[in-house]
Amino acid sequence: MSDLIFTVENDIARITLNRPDSLNAFSLEMIDLWIGALETIRDSDNIRAVVLNGNGRGFCAGGDVKAMVRGEGFLQSDGQLDITSTALARKNSIWKKVQRVPLILQEIDVPVIAAIHGVAFGAGFDMALACDIRIAAENTRISESYVKAGIVPGDGAAWFLPRLIRMDKALELLWTGKQLSAQEAKELGLVTHVVEDEKLNDFVNEYVEKLANGPKETMRFIKRAVYQGQEMSLRNSYDMISSAMGIVTELEDYQEGVRAIAEKRKPNFK
Incomplete structure (x- = not known):
């Protein structure tokens, strides 16, 4: 199965992260397919709305920590940074791959909805922050967890968070890696709606169809x-x-x- 599923039906595009055994942690294949799907959406005159979600137990865990432990790094075949390369090569690898996703999302003019469940950690949550609306299931746990791995928030958190919440709150989340519940995230202004776990799909479908029927x-x-x-x-x-x-x-x-x-x-x- 592909690491990402992209479909368009009734003028609604759906991007589904599809590495459920790894909580949809990034892989190189996923990122490449993601970029291609977003470029298709951006350049389409027919797509009216987009839904981003994840298969399995969680939305997206961001980077693959198990691969980091093995020393395999980022954006090799498993999606991790090649720590054996030079600093400049690592920078360029991030810029040309994972950072392209939020940048292309910013070029898409139609509504983009993130449907979040389970976990949304680090770069996984940042991809949701790059969307227009975030709808979370009650069981969702959210964290800007970069600091726990000793890395900086390279995928948008340092830009998105201060624009959505107060500067001090943004720094606190980034400095501590604190986990938030869906309701806590909503109270901060990071999540638009929180719904019961079993009602997430129905709520998102109804929400996005209403937007897709607009002018x-x-x-x-x-x-x-x-x-x-x-x-x-x-x-x-x-x-x-x-x-x-x-x-x-x-x-x-x-x-x-x-x-x-x-x-x-x-x-x-x-």
């Missing part, structure tokens, strides 16, 4: 306005969003939305 281009513009707005002045944000308004009001979805409101019915967006 596609409008939702793309909304996502881009929110993310780019973090790097803009208010004046530049207004300029961008007024341009988007000019475009979307020429689209059929705008006409359908206005008619549906006037007729007091549910809109049928294309």
Whole structure:
């Protein structure tokens, strides 16, 4: 079986991490397939939403610790860093492989939902942080566990965490590697929804289908306005969003939305 499963059905893409015996810890095959799947999604005009999840007992344990103990490192055939190489080679290996995943995720304009269960540790949780919405089962345990292996958070935590929670809380999680429950993560602002374990799939499916039925281009513009707005002045944000308004009001979805409101019915967006 492939280390990652990628499917598209009813305009919804699903990426499933598929190394259940290793709690979906990264492998080179998984990362390569992940990058390919995300590039396909990014370049598609038809995909309207994305779900990222993991098979088996957990979402993703990040790096393969057993391989680290064997001294096999990162991003060899088992997905670990080759500790026998030079520092520059290791840096380039991380940059060209695992760090490509969150970078490409940032280029995807449609909603991306992470469905988290079991464990989401280290780089595994960082991949969820790179998604737009995080929905966690009650049993989920979350940790930025890099410090316990004596490594820095190389996959996005140092960038994402301070943007989602307070600086001191971000540093505390990174310095201690503390494990959080799903509810604790939600209270901090790291998780959007927490649902009962057995209801996770149904909740996620209903949630993503609702998003996929929205006005596609409008939702793309909304996502881009929110993310780019973090790097803009208010004046530049207004300029961008007024341009988007000019475009979307020429689209059929705008006409359908206005008619549906006037007729007091549910809109049928294309």
